[in-house]
Amino acid sequence: MEPHQPIRTTDRRLTLALVFLGVLALLSAVAAIAIVVLDRPDGRQQQIARDRAGTGARADLGDISSTPAVSQPPIGDNQAPAATGTPAGGGDHAPKPAGPQIVYFRVQQQPRCDTAGNHTPATVQWKLSGATGAALSVDNPGLVGSYRSYTGTTGTETLNFSCGGGPGSTETHVYTLYTVGGGQQRSRTINVSATVPGAPPIPTASTTP
Known part of the structure; x- marks a missing residue:
């Protein structure tokens, strides 16, 4: 029975080494998962961000669509554009009589x-x-x-x-x-x-x- 003692000791050491490596691998995987989770916002935060972005886009589109388009009627050859400003004959720009x-x-x-x-x-x-x-x-x-x-x-x-x-x-x-x-x-x-x-x-x- 004496010759079999070194083999058992060697098997025990190998088993401990494998267990230790397995534990290290598990810890590394847990740490990687934790880093990924911490770096990414949760689903609720992502949804809020998407809602805010969508609301801003809809608000911008609403402001644009609520402004009525102003169109000018075409001016024909014999049609003059409407005059603006002070009408003739009144105000400081009224024509002065000619001569003394x-x-x-x-x-x-x-x-x-x-x-x-x-x-x-x-x-x-x-x-x-x-x-x-x-x-x-x-x-x-x-x-x-x-x-x-x-x-x-x-x-x-x-x-x-x-x-x-x-x-x-x-x-x-x-x-x-x-x-x-x-x-x-x-x-x-x-x-x-x-x-x-x-x-x-x-x-x-x-x-x-």
């Missing part, structure tokens, strides 16, 4: 008369555009510049009133302004009057019965 214009011609100071024969003269003023000067006529509107001519587009003139008609009388003068230069001539006429105050009433004597 009288912006204003008015009385700056009204004449006055009193019973003593004193008077305050009349003063007229004007402003033009598109002209080189002005011409003034007094009581003669058919004769351009019968009183005086002026250069420039603004001016004033003082005109006397005689106030010599007596109490209650009215004196009237006709002033006509003409544009000079710049194109077709324009004119404007104003009438200015002043009345002499009437004499104070004479007191009447009263009688006592």
Whole structure:
């Protein structure tokens, strides 16, 4: 029985070695599976990610499809496109009249008369555009510049009133302004009057019965 003892010892060592290798192989497989599981998200997370991606895509498609398409009608040979912006004749872009214009011609100071024969003269003023000067006529509107001519587009003139008609009388003068230069001539006429105050009433004597 002595010769068989070394064989049993050798078999036991071989068996232990195989068991140890098997355990190592099993541990390696478990570790590999754990690494794979940890690296991959679970099915629920993958489903949530897919749902979010699908929702975003549907939202983008919904935004695009909800916008109505705007089409322009074809413009024929005799059809002009619709005008936009400020209509003609209004706003700052309205066309200005051509040629010289009288912006204003008015009385700056009204004449006055009193019973003593004193008077305050009349003063007229004007402003033009598109002209080189002005011409003034007094009581003669058919004769351009019968009183005086002026250069420039603004001016004033003082005109006397005689106030010599007596109490209650009215004196009237006709002033006509003409544009000079710049194109077709324009004119404007104003009438200015002043009345002499009437004499104070004479007191009447009263009688006592």
